[in-house]
Amino acid sequence: MAEYKEIDSVAVIELKNPPANALSKALVTGLNNGVKRAIDNPRIKSIVLIGNGQHFSAGADITEFPRVADVTSKQGVSLLTVGDVIESCNKPVVSAIHGVCFGGGLEIALFSHYRLAVQSAKLGFPEVSLGILPGANGTQRLPRVVGFEVAMDMIVSGKPVSAPQALQYGILDKIVDGDLLTAAVQFAKTLNTVPHDRRLKNVPVPNSENANKHFEEKLAKIKQKQRGYIAPINCLKAVKASVDLPYSEGVTKEFQLFMELMSSAQARGQQYSFFSERAATKWYLSASKNYKVSKDIPVKTAGVIGAGTMGSGIAVSLLTSGIPVILVEQDSKNLERGIELIKSILQGGVKLKRMTQSQMNQILQILQPTTKIEDLQSVDLIIEAVFENLKLKQELFSKLDKICKRDTVLCSNTSTLDIDKIAKSTSRPEKVVGTHFFAPAHIMPLLENVYGNHTSAETIATVMKLSKKIRKIPVLVKTCHGFVANRTFFEYSQELRFVVEEGLLPNEVDDILEDFGMPMGVFKVNDLSGIDVGWRIRQEQAIANGFNLTTNTRYINGERYCAIADKIFQAGRYGRKTGKGWYQYDKPGGRVAMVDPNVNNIILNHCKELGLTRRKISTQEVIERCMFAAINEGFRCLEDGIASKPEEIDTIWLHGFGFPRYRGGPMFYASQVGLRKVYERIKYYQKHFPETSHWIASEMLQRIAESGRNVPISEWTKFNPTPTSSR
Ligand code: 3H9
Helix, strand or coil: CEEEEEECCEEEEEECCCCCCCECHHHHHHHHHHHHHHHHCCCCCEEEEEECCCCCECCECHHHCCCHHHHHCCCCCCHHHHHHHHHHCCCCEEEEECCEEECHHHHHHHHCCEEEEECCCEEECHHHHHCCCCCCCHHHHHHHHHCHHHHHHHHHHCCCEEHHHHHHHCCCCEEECCCHHHHHHHHHHCCCCCCHHHCHHHCCCCCCCCHHHHHHHHHHHHHHHCCCCCHHHHHHHHHHHHHHCCHHHHHHHHHHHHHHHHCCHHHHHHHHHHHHHHHHCCCEEECCEECCCCCCCCCCCEEEECCCHHHHHHHHHHHCCCCCEEEECCCHHHHHHHHHHHHHHHHHHHHCCCCCHHHHHHHHHCEEEECCHHHHCCCCEEEECCCCCHHHHHHHHHHHHHHCCCCCEEEECCCCCCHHHHHCCCCCHHHEEEEEECCCCCCCCEEEEEECCCCCHHHHHHHHHHHHHCCCEEEEEECCCCHHHHHHHHHHHHHHHHHHHHCCCHHHHHHHHHHHCCCCCHHHHHHHHCHHHHHHHHHHHHHHCCCCCCCCCCEECCEECCCHHHHHHHCCCCEHHHCECCCEECCCCCCCEECCHHHHHHHHHHHHHHCCCCCCCCHHHHHHHHHHHHHHHHHHHHHCCCCCCHHHHHHHHHHHCCCCHHHCCHHHHHHHHCHHHHHHHHHHHHHHCCCCHHHCCCHHHHHHHCCCCCCCHHHHHHHCCCCCCCC
16 A cells, blocks of 8 residues: 655655555554654664655545545544644655646655656645635645735645646746656765755744735635535635644634534545546446446547537537537537637736637647538548527438448437437437537536447447547437436426516526526526527427427426427517516626516416416425426436436536535435435325426435435435336
8 A cells, every 4th residue: 555665765655546646544644654663763864755656646535525524633633633744744744746736645745755756746735616725724834835815726726736736836846857766865875964945834924914905705615616615715715824823723723613514414425426526427228238348449630510500519529628619500600600700718817818819729729610521531530519499400411421432420419309309300310329418518517428329339439539629528319309418407497487476576496596506597608598599499309299388388298398498589589688588688699697577477478377376485496396307307318328427417417517516416415304204205295286297206216215224325326116227
């Protein structure tokens, strides 16, 4: 776990816990033993700590977090006890850093007396994203090196800094070229004693004159931008303690704030999110088709068809990851508009200093706009982003099948359509796959990849690998109407439209959702995505299923239907782009949503026409109805084999819909409410709303709820009554 060796008068202790040298109890104990061994050996004059493999250390072992006492224990060996041993050691200790040096790893480095790194190393405290704070004195030590303001920014944001930046801040003493171990040993040999100020607890926090002002400003920002999150606030308070209190009291304050977070439901949700994002990328169809054994086709060139908002965003994601793109539009006018859109997105990146003007120019050089679809004949992969219409997509895929080389992967950015129906129009269904991006495609992190009955493992491996390359969080699901994202979101939003039909106004519903932690209420989301888009999807579906949808429709095949959204569409209110939708906006394309009495009149008239008596609806009812409807549909996705584990559904909601990370995702939220209660309430709503089939409880949910025990989320799929594959 920690390997000890001696090079001349230098003891080298290598942190070894692949893949990221997480500081498990065993590794910390090994480190402690190694340092003590070096202290006890009179031949040893100095000590080097270094990481084995790709990183110095990714910090404390998060898998051990459920046992809070282990992480924080002042008895036995913890990060704090080994830190004290390192800091008080009279032989100079040098941390030699490469890869990442995060969290507890950086705390170990800050207990050390000197820090060296290679140019490519990254250093930071990402604890805030796990719902905690750097609890091994990181909040008291970092400010003593970099000052209050920088420490506050690093710890509250959780963002790492590069080695050159760390050198500038004084976190590093030196950046070394060549072999890190050789350089560190050489450096360690030049050291004899540990100067007083090399033990950070002896040093005051520099540049702290304006700490009160910075603290207040940051607190206001957190309350506005990270509404509902408690970890950033405790991080901020802990860093402030480094200025307000002597070291020994500061660490006590840090401990108290750390424990508050560690035992919070938010930390459980955020840590679950960390692991569920990783679990979601591990796809498995069978023993010979899964993420471990299936090989991808390298994507060196790509095509994007459709230069609208989605197509342009997709092209930007590919281009900024270094993949040359051939962008196809049907005519030069639309093509020109797409190029302008791409330029304006890139220009935004330049403005935000995410790239330089010359980097932007280089990116544009690998963009090849064209109106000739034949230009796509030799690309490795194509993403189609045309209108959401099955016939149109089938025609396009049939054409691509004839034009493109045999191993080109054909992807559709459909958000609802069955991939098998699209694949059917080609002679290569094994190469057809869904890549469902979320708007704006260059910003939203989720990529819902969709496999059909004929999609090959190689094609799946290709899009999963590509997703990571273009910095997306991929989730693989099976084809069906709406896949997981839109299937579950549909029930959520439909239930909220019913709530409006029964008594609340759109802004009242949105306020409740935003208080729950959603970044935007559902009606604001509708306005952003376009009321006309939703209307068109509903019309398409109605036509496909052979019925006529009008503003008088109340039931579809006996199912309750709410036509208010269609009435909003009929009133010419298409959302933000027209300056009015569920809300009134300051201007077309504007962002400031205001309540519009005209919308309220449409709703009230709708109810009057139908003879509906409006009523007061509680916050609890709103949350239960939208969340439990989505959760029940989530269980059905598991039953149908559309999703293979709850973590996939949660990752989709976290990164596709901005579900609050501290709640983990809807399925995790259900586990926190308790599945027994969720099930009981679903049965209650079914009794009250028998004409809505999404209240028929999923059999899987029922089985778990009636099992009489608190089944952990990792075991839910064992209760699936209809496991459809071996995934
Ligand atoms: C902390 O330090 C608290 C202290 O301040 C105070 C305590 C008192 N623990 O992401 P990847 C696993 S809190 C356990 O797929 P990449 C990860 O689950 C800690 N496991 O690869 C995955 O496992 P699997 C603060 C960890 O190359 C595998 O490593 N630190 C840990 O894209 C590969 O990970 C953080 O928050 C861990 N700390 O990225 C850092 N870290 O293969 C969190 C990773 O079974 N980690 N694993 O799915 C990261 O940011 C990224 O994982 C890292 C590698 C950049 C390291």
